[in-house]
Amino acid sequence: MPHRRSAFFVSDRTGITAEAMGSTLLTQFDMQEFKRETIPYIDTVEKAAEVAQKICTRAASDHHRPLLFTSIINPEVRAHLKLDCALSIDFFESFIGQIENELGQKAAQTIGKAHGLINEERYDHRIEAVNFSLNHDDGIKLKDLEEADVILVGVSRSGKTPTCLYLALQYGIKAANYPLTPEDLGCPTLPKSLLPYRNKIFGLTIDPLRLHNIRSERRRDSTYASMENCRSEVNEAESMFRQHAIPFISTTHKSIEEISTTILHKAGLSRRF
Amino acid sequence: MPHRRSAFFVSDRTGITAEAMGSTLLTQFDMQEFKRETIPYIDTVEKAAEVAQKICTRAASDHHRPLLFTSIINPEVRAHLKLDCALSIDFFESFIGQIENELGQKAAQTIGKAHGLINEERYDHRIEAVNFSLNHDDGIKLKDLEEADVILVGVSRSGKTPTCLYLALQYGIKAANYPLTPEDLGCPTLPKSLLPYRNKIFGLTIDPLRLHNIRSERRRDSTYASMENCRSEVNEAESMFRQHAIPFISTTHKSIEEISTTILHKAGLSRRF
Secondary structure (H helix, E strand, O other): OOOOEEEEEEEOOOOHHHHHHHHHHHOOOOHHHEEEEEEOOOOOHHHHHHHHHHHHHHHHHHOOOOEEEEEOOOHHHHHOOOOOOOEEEEHHHHHHHHHHHHHOOOOOOOOOOOOOOOOHHHHHHHHHHHHHHHHOHHHOOOOOHHHOOEEEEEEOOOOHHHHHHHHHHHHOOOEEEEEEOHHHHHOOOOOHHHHHHHHHEEEEEOOHHHHHHHHHHHOOOOOOOOHHHHHHHHHHHHHHHHHOOOOEEEOOOOOHHHHHHHHHHHHOOOOOO | OOOOEEEEEEEOOOOHHHHHHHHHHHOOOOHHHEEEEEEOOOOOHHHHHHHHHHHHHHHHHHOOOOEEEEEOOOHHHHHOOOOOOOEEEEHHHHHHHHHHHHHOOOOOOOOOOOOOOOOHHHHHHHHHHHHHHHHOHHHOOOOOHHHOOEEEEEEOOOOHHHHHHHHHHHHOOOEEEEEEOHHHHHOOOOOHHHHHHHHHEEEEEOOHHHHHHHHHHHOOOOOOOOHHHHHHHHHHHHHHHHHOOOOEEEOOOOOHHHHHHHHHHHHOOOOOO
16 A cells, blocks of 8 residues: 655745755655645635535545644634644744744744735845846846856856856845856966956856766757767866866755855855845 | 844755745744745755854854754765754754655655656656746737746736746646737627637736836836836726636745746646646
């Protein structure tokens, strides 16, 4: 009999924290086994009661207690999700008391603003960072680079664009990127347009075989995608980084989150909103 | 004397979960009060000992115990962050035992893959979604819309682009967007290129005053940014949504996370990776 459990992530807001928390715990077990469902915006007793019913129905059909991860501030709403039919991991209940004691202050019990619009200025800053990254993608605009917080440099398809967008969206970082062309790679100096900003440059590299596979998806059997060309471009890019003491990381076995947080950490940048 | 505490988010990986968890709890108190610092990639006893020292030094200079939120799997590494000088909220220790008991299975104790590269196929899917969103931003490409999971429709500057990028990056959703032009708004029918996809359309609206402010940042004193024009465009867009029974939400007081998760929820979409 297959062992398939359900996992629910229930929140009074977006569900992002409940999902992050629950998923992190579930990575320690075999995640494929879980039927996962996120239920956001459960902010009334009525909605909570409906969810409770859904979960208990699922428990019966699964023949297993679901795992229930909740992030709900209002104690009354939360009370409706204390279920015998599920294992409840109640995030607020577990920790808020300890923090209240430590701070000598009661929790506000107003609905979480962790992913809410805190103020317009911060929101605008974030959107500005996204627009900056879009406007400075792929070296299309080399003006205004003095505004950039960081400039990612690497060969085509090494992961620059998604990383820049992630840095902008998640951290409000103005991240430009510059693709190293074959001409740049043949040169003993850094690309001229980057020279004034060399302390903001961060390099991305990638395993040549992985690059070959990615490029082949786009242009199969081209010189661009050939294993030989990929190997030589990557070698030359890495030599450039080493020669000019530019910090760089490999994106090969990393997620966008890992690439981004590593860059933030190594470049000493922090959240801008 | 001002009451300024430090809050540390310490993780063996990206720190994203520790930060999300800690921040959500801190929203219940006055967040401005905290000096926040995320310390990722603490995956050895040596690094943990270094962080411990840093936190205790801070405790002394703050004259307050810092709050310490940890998400670290290895129990030995974790042990070095059980500090008297801080209030430790240890995420794994608090919950992993309950889940082990429920599942009758020991936690793998391998470092978290919540934000790690799980497999190349999933990674590729995510990048494909980002590229799709970039290529279908602002109605620049109306071909291939049958591939879209959702098509966001709204007037210029209503929040379409950042939402599409967020949906692609965070959920692997192929999100296209189409800006409603003054010509579209004067028409009694839906824009022709959208007609075949009307079941995938989701509308964004925005408060006219907020729109006026956003547009004025870009083109002050233009007709485009004028209060009168903003009001009329928003009215016409909302009439269009109502008339054609297109679901829509207001982005005015919402963060990108809230807009995105609301759309996912209402459109019945879920994570694609």
